[in-house]
Amino acid sequence: MTTGGRRTVVTGVGVVAPGGGNRKDFWQLLTSGRTATRRITHFDPTGFRSQMAAECDFDPARAGLTEHEIFRNDRFTQLALVAADEAVAQCGLDFATGTGYDPDSVAVSIGSAVGATIRLQEEYFAVSDRGRHWLVDDRYASRFLYHAIAPSSAATEVACRFRAHGPAAVVSTGCTSGLDAIGYGHMLIEDGDADVVLAGASDAPIAAISIACFDAIRATSARNDDPEHASRPFDATRDGFVMGEGAAMLVLEEYEHARRRGADILCEVRGFANRCNAFHMTGLLPDGTEMAEAITDALRQARLDPSAVSYVNAHGSGTKQNDRHETAAFKRSLGPHAYKVPVSGIKSMVGHSLGAIGAIELAACVLAIRHGVIPPTANLENPDPECDLDYVPRVAREGRFDTVLSVGSGFGGFQSAVVLSRLP
Template sequence: MNTARRTVVTGVGVVAPGGVNRKAFWQLLTDGRTATRRITVFDPAEFRSQIAAECDFDPILAGLTPQEVYRNDRFIQFAMVAADEAVAQSGLDLTSGGGVDHDTVAISIGSAIGATIRLEDEHMVVSDNGRNWLVDERYASRFLYQALTPSSAATELACRFGTHGPATVVSTGCTSGLDAIGHGHQLIVDGEAEVVIAGAAEAPISPISMACFDAIKATSSRNDDPEHASRPFDATRDGFVMGEGGAVLVLEEYEHARRRDADILCEVRGFANRCNGFHMTGLRPDGIEMAEAITDALHQAELDPTEVHYVNAHGSGTKQNDRHETAAFKRSLGEHAYRVPVSSIKSMVGHSLGAIGAIELAACVLAIRHGVVPPTANFEHPDPECDLDYVPREARRQRVDAVLSVGSGFGGFQSAVVLARPTGRTR
């Protein structure tokens, strides 16, 4: 590995509940407002959990053509719009003749469940709303195959920007977004790319997805008070609230960005992941695998735990997760765990499965940029087993030089990313 190569962030794009662009998203977080509500995209009356954080997203107003909307599932539409915003902020001209070698531009996109909405809708059509066991393929969309293969997300973005470098879809459950950006970082460090369009997108608010999480009682049933249903680390929490959306970062090799005088937002200093090999949905209470990922990422970043100014928690709002990662922070950060601010933006934008890690990293970039730590909304009743500084309800202004962001996913996936304010440091 060529350790002299460094990865920086030069662009951020976001489509999230309550904020379908970067500015609106950040305003929602710093205001401490929640975007959770009763589901509107279908009638949820028969479901145990009837609430979600939906994006008020109009793909045409967001700049997509009718053909792009027809061709692509909602999760790919999120990725396309977020990527457009990120590339625009980066200042990279990816048009033909724009001066960028397209052979050195890569795509790394994460998604846990892919085109679930399109597949479910198409099945209703070809089966005549479920009446026929033998489906009639004559009624299927000609783009049904693209809905079946999650790799369509990477293909669509590669075609959109004319990139010829590696193109990958990462699907590691709820850590997909962190892992996709971590993979993009590794492509740059390894010399496989100079620029990576990296992030994740998800559109899971559909009957089949909600039924899956209803079955294991992982989602909140606080249907009478959706605005306050997502309550990470709070003693009264009863599960997570489904979300949707996407976020994309433009990752760039440091010297490549410096030569074109790019505005460097932050640096990716470390990425690590582990798997607990323990249980499909359960977590060991000691948090050792997450702690190991954190320690590895900090080692790569050449940072002492005391140099972390903010921890962006997974903070799903399930009891086992919140206690698991609280234990992991104590194990990896030592006494500093009690001093560093920790918060979960899922309290405001819900849990968008594979997309949330990328959305959270977008928030981390903005926290470094603006010197503000987002709050944990709805944190009102402390859990004695969760005894850290969870930044209750109101954003906190402070200098943020280094951020640790973690994710935990069904299947035992544990990931950690370290971002830092850019410096003249050379490895």
């Protein structure tokens, strides 16, 4: 494979998200402005500070997974496999027979922040009799415990399912994992290491241990009496994010490879960049410098002026510092255009699924380009005066959105940006 002038396009999208078990349901939820946040049902949340989450109504058997796949894999891997199935079905490549492509040129890149959280918690409960014994009894451990310990098992499962013999990796950079995994897939194509990449992210963190961790740092909302309206990015009354879960997978393909086979090209990946603020594990500098630098670099790669951006998918977590931080980053990187371009945050509807959300948001961006509609920011009733941009409150907006910017911000100081464009 040669690298000269190689371009990355998207030819398939698959989503399993709160409020929707597939791409169509997900898009209907977003464009209607409905929220999928509710009181936690995965376990009894009584006693926790935050008792809400955006859960997927997901049945792996009904979604097409075998008993063996269900038994050996944590929920986060199951979600990734089902999302990959939908993306592959749309792209038109025949992975079942392996015809029409070279398996050595197919790569896998999956993001996850917390991996097999649910399986690891269940395994600990089993070997310790729910924490009663300091010395655990390994007779009660599953023979597939290694699958849970090693997040890379998700990439292995996807690669085996689709006979992908190229590079395979799991990217774990906190809440930017999804953006970074897709960005890495884009770079594999640019560099000539792959012609096709199954790229995306998955996380299933709705477990007692995860909720307790975010309770401890008071990052999640405590608006337990009104779960549907608890996630409210850029609103003056916001008090933190709402945990979510889910997965999204994209089929990335080298442009000429897709064109030769007559693929339906959904959009092009024009630029990807990330930075680390090297400042604080959870804190953010108020001026948004590092996120602004990631945005500027991604636009430079795309050879686009900031004025070309027609929609920004914000990180929009609903925490006080993050919303102000990225508002400042948009102003710093986009200049006066920041006040003209619509910006919205879908975490207001599907929660914050940690490492998965960046891929889920990019899936929404692809669909926004495709359908000419941008999702709103739900629950935005009382805008924060410091967040003074056009955040598309409560109602979706129609239009032509040729170039979309999606950003992410993660604990550890990670800041990432991806630019997508409609093909001329």
